[in-house]
Amino acid sequence: MSEEHNHTVTPRNTEEKEKMLKRLKRIEGQVRGIQKMIEEDRYCVDILIQISAIESALKQVGFSVTERHMNHCVADAIRKGEGxxxxxxLMKVLRQFGK
Amino acid sequence: MSEEHNHTVTPRNTEEKEKMLKRLKRIEGQVRGIQKMIEEDRYCVDILIQISAIESALKQVGFSVTERHMNHCVADAIRKGEGxxxxxxLMKVLRQFGK
Amino acid sequence: MSEEHNHTVTPRNTEEKEKMLKRLKRIEGQVRGIQKMIEEDRYCVDILIQISAIESALKQVGFSVTERHMNHCVADAIRKGEGxxxxxxLMKVLRQFGK
Amino acid sequence: MSEEHNHTVTPRNTEEKEKMLKRLKRIEGQVRGIQKMIEEDRYCVDILIQISAIESALKQVGFSVTERHMNHCVADAIRKGEGxxxxxxLMKVLRQFGK
Structure with missing residues (x-):
């Protein structure tokens, strides 16, 4: 499932892209924040709380990507009879994603 | 549950710290990788596969922090009768983490 | 999200139904199995292993229902321009399901 | 990990047992409820909502068993120097459980 796919993609508009990149930049910053907590020997439970916050943010990004994929690529495929x-x-990935 | 805790922490040794920071640096890089995929309008399913990989890596970091916490902080508390x-x-965080 | 929906449903054929009911009967039996383990004061880790097995089986049932829903109800809605x-x-439920 | 363990178990008292069995009986009933929904060709999204409810209930049972295990078996082992x-x-199971 790791091989790349060459499908026609409906490109995100600028606003969509900026919104998504902003979320990912924040997650990137949160990961760096945990590195700092490890360096500073911060209490494990506080580190776990931060990891859990990143997990939720990441899962929401995944759901947004999934929703967009269904509204564009899957819907196009269904209209072309390739649903x-x-x-x-998509189900293969959701099974992986929802494990 | 978000208030910080001031507990005595058994500091990680240098080797432990480097190992953990390496894993977190890799996750940070993977998050940047997804940003790039969004910028390049890559196929959504491939993006989801990467998000799923980060989720797994992050969960494993969480389990390592949990295990260390149990072996140090929780074990010490139990020996002092404060188990x-x-x-x-810890259970409050695991419930949050395992949602 | 708990209010019932009145949508046209593409009924499962007999074979599909029997297969799904068989899986659910097995899950029902596994839940009774855990009741027995609790009654017999069995070791907690063994109980947790059984709970984890039921969770996986239940998640697979959920994915099968999701896949069928996409292939029937969602696909029909897309073809009718109501995608x-x-x-x-569906995303509302997946977000709930994938929490 | 599936081999049975023979550890000394701190038996649940009657009240604890009844509470846990009541939760499991309710889950058993919910699973039968889904069987009925499948037989009646109910709308997939409503079925998914019920599956998600069972998952949450089952996860809470798992957390209760985990908490009790930590307070009894793990704490005893730590006091005996076998922590x-x-x-x-326990971590092996949590990793399985939290996948």
Missing amino acids: EASIDE | EASIDE | EASIDE | EASIDE
């Missing part, structure tokens, strides 16, 4: 393969492909 | 409060505190 | 509402509805 | 093995055993 089953596209749904099958 | 229940320490376990209660 | 966005149907995808939005 | 590391007991924590290692």
